[in-house]
Amino acid sequence: MVQINLPQGSKVQKGKFYKDKTGSKNIRKVNIYRWDPSTGENPRIDTYEVDMDNCPSKVLDLLNKIKNEIDPSISYRRSCAHGVCGSCAMNMDGKNGLACTKPHKEIKGDINIYPLPHLKVQKDLIGDLSTLYRQYSSVEPWLKNSKKDDGKENIQTIKDRSKLDGLYECIMCACCSTACPSYWWNGDKYLGPAVLLQAYRWIVDSRDEEREERLKKVADELKLYRCHTIMNCTNACPKGLNPAKAIAEIKKMLVTS
């Protein structure tokens, strides 16, 4: 259901202010969403003044700097630091993306950092993605092929292989799904762009033998057709993929097959 306002316990309050102690002239204000599960208080926005003269270029570097030098209590996920693992997906400057590939220079004014939208927050910038993972496993994202393993390659033509380009690169960071208003309102039933892109990746794989079953399974008023081509997914994808197009291709296959 569409619920514009946040529930009472989720309302965001003004938080602490961490004044710059380095005396640097090149200061930027960074506003970060904080929630501590141990206190039972509402979430708050903490403001940090950061010395930008000694800060590397990406938003993740900025967060690391704050955690190392100003406030060690702040929590966020990160791992590879070069846009491959998808751990540090968050909402920066009103748009989802990977903190490790987003240059803070691109952000004008104060830097606002929130967790991915419309998720249950576990702590600070860490959202709970278990619903998305459950939906991901529901599309059975593995090759279904009755051929016996004879130790040889499962050969695909160049043309068939090229159909997977723009799909296999997905790192499941959830930037697209959590950018989608339809997924906000119907996240429990609608599969969302990330999972539908994965579903399509297995539907078009020429080596997979269960295309019909996969299509039948996904053809559902709520699972698939809650996509209204809002295109927030494609706008958000940090890997430059196009989940909106993948969903449209599934819809097209359903009416033409």
Place this chain on the structure above:
Amino acid sequence: MTDKNPLSPHIQIYNWHISSLISICHRITGIINIIIISLVCFWVAFLLLGNSSYEFIQNFFESYFGKFFILGTVWSFLFQILSEVRHIFWDLGFGFELKTSNITGLIVIFGSVVLTVIIFILGRNLL
């Protein structure tokens, strides 16, 4: 997750894109158009009631609010039509690249306004 865990902010903080703006406007104009079509039906029914009710509608259309209402109706329908054409191309599998969809989106926004002005000029015989 328990109910204790807060829900992270969503529509409050998320940036508007051209595509999301048109999507919500498409829905709103869709609802408005249904209401307007019902009103047009009443208008036609009013003609059956004779002279006085015809004059009542005529006076409404001559008033400033009536003119605004007509122009709004024209824009609302044009917006819906252009946006629907965009949707048809999408359903055929075209126009999903970010650049293309942004350009077609701008065409929908500005096209609907420009066409409204053209229809206004033609309808008022201002040329």
